[in-house]
Amino acid sequence: MKKEKEIFNQFLSRKNLRATPQRDLVLDVFLTREDHITAEQLYDVVKKNDPSIGQATIYRFLKLMLDAGLAREVDFGDGVMRYEGSYNHPHHDHLICRGCGKTIEVVDSVIEELQRRVAESFGFELTDHEMYLYGLCEVCRKK
Amino acid sequence: MKKEKEIFNQFLSRKNLRATPQRDLVLDVFLTREDHITAEQLYDVVKKNDPSIGQATIYRFLKLMLDAGLAREVDFGDGVMRYEGSYNHPHHDHLICRGCGKTIEVVDSVIEELQRRVAESFGFELTDHEMYLYGLCEVCRKK
DNA sequence: TTGTTAATGATAATCATTATCATCACATGA
DNA sequence: TCATGTGATGATAATGATTATCATTAACAA
Numbered sequence: 001m002k003k004e005k006e007i008f009n010q011f012l013s014r015k016n017l018r019a020t021p022q023r024d025l026v027l028d029v030f031l032t033r034e035d036h037i038t039a040e041q042l043y044d045v046v047k048k049n050d051p052s053i054g055q056a057t058i059y060r061f062l063k064l065m066l067d068a069g070l071a072r073e074v075d076f077g078d079g080v081m082r083y084e085g086s087y088n089h090p091h092h093d094h095l096i097c098r099g100c101g102k103t104i105e106v107v108d109s110v111i112e113e114l115q116r117r118v119a120e121s122f123g124f125e126l127t128d129h130e131m132y133l134y135g136l137c138e139v140c141r142k143k
Numbered sequence: 144m145k146k147e148k149e150i151f152n153q154f155l156s157r158k159n160l161r162a163t164p165q166r167d168l169v170l171d172v173f174l175t176r177e178d179h180i181t182a183e184q185l186y187d188v189v190k191k192n193d194p195s196i197g198q199a200t201i202y203r204f205l206k207l208m209l210d211a212g213l214a215r216e217v218d219f220g221d222g223v224m225r226y227e228g229s230y231n232h233p234h235h236d237h238l239i240c241r242g243c244g245k246t247i248e249v250v251d252s253v254i255e256e257l258q259r260r261v262a263e264s265f266g267f268e269l270t271d272h273e274m275y276l277y278g279l280c281e282v283c284r285k286k
Numbered sequence: 287t288t289g290t291t292a293a294t295g296a297t298a299a300t301c302a303t304t305a306t307c308a309t310c311a312c313a314t315g316a
Numbered sequence: 317t318c319a320t321g322t323g324a325t326g327a328t329a330a331t332g333a334t335t336a337t338c339a340t341t342a343a344c345a346a
Contacts, residue, residue, distance in 0.1 A: 075218075080333070081334085124276070128277050141268055161323055222333095
């Protein structure tokens with residue numbers, strides 16, 4: 001069994017929540033995805049395996065994943081929240097092409113350190129941050 | 144007359160749009176604000192001066208301001224868009240307290256340069272970015 | 287097996303924002 | 317001055333993602 005499933009089940013029992021076939025299925029589908037996914041996209045794929053599932057179950061599942069620390073929200077500012085697995089997938093930021101929407105995960109430890117320092121210089125203790133770099137990828141630039 | 148009003152009126156005539164008392168009033172109110180403001184907050188203040196104004200006019204006005212380059216959108220991820228004046232108010236990022244919601248404008252030229260480099264290293268030409276630093280301010284940390 | 291209570295699916299509600307549309311009022315030309 | 321074309325307005329409906337509600341179903345511990 002995948003480690004994430006183990007953690008998720010531990011999380012459920014710790015919170016006195018129940019393991020259900022729906023949660024199992026949605027988690028399976030979620031784990032097949034490499035990158036971020038919207039609730040709707042997840043719903044569409046899950047429906048192929050079980051057309052009787054409701055989308056409320058998807059949204060509830062995603063909340064649980066956040067709570068369990070197994071997923072993160074990604075907000076590209078287009079009005080739809082995306083979710084990405086966070087197990088064995090450390091923090092990173094996103095580089096997004098304004099042309100084709102392609103996204104690349106990036107991380108720069110110097111930037112991270114500077115962010116902490118900037119926060120500290122204002123008396124803040126940094127808890128987290130969001131950084132989205134928008135630009136044009138090589139392909140889109142040539143058009 | 145404030146420079147922003149001059150620019151806004153030039154923008155209107157260039158686009159064959161009309162100067163109206165409503166736009167005048169909303170712009171006046173908008174310019175009194177130092178920091179960012181939501182459409183609803185702007186609407187509430189404007190209503191005190193002219194209760195007959197509709198909120199659609201507020202939203203339309205904000206779109207025009209973006210178009211004219213006189214305002215920027217700020218998205219703190221709480222489902223409400225905020226707007227800040229951009230005339231004589233260069234780019235900056237935001238440091239937000241998770242405790243009390245206080246925001247501080249920050250800018251770090253080294254981070255900006257590194258962002259450009261990160262993008263370039265993936266073949267991207269950086270057009271813009273969003274960076275939100277979340278933490279706890281000095282006051283909230285003591286609680 | 288049963289009883290408790292969480293989970294589900296359908297659907298209504300929410301909330302910010304956008305679209306629609308009838309009416310109004312600028313600005314230009316006669 | 318007045319007519320006219322068209323942009324602007326305000327009221328309201330629509331949208332779209334997400335959340336709440338609720339009757340019914342199903343885990344799971346005893």
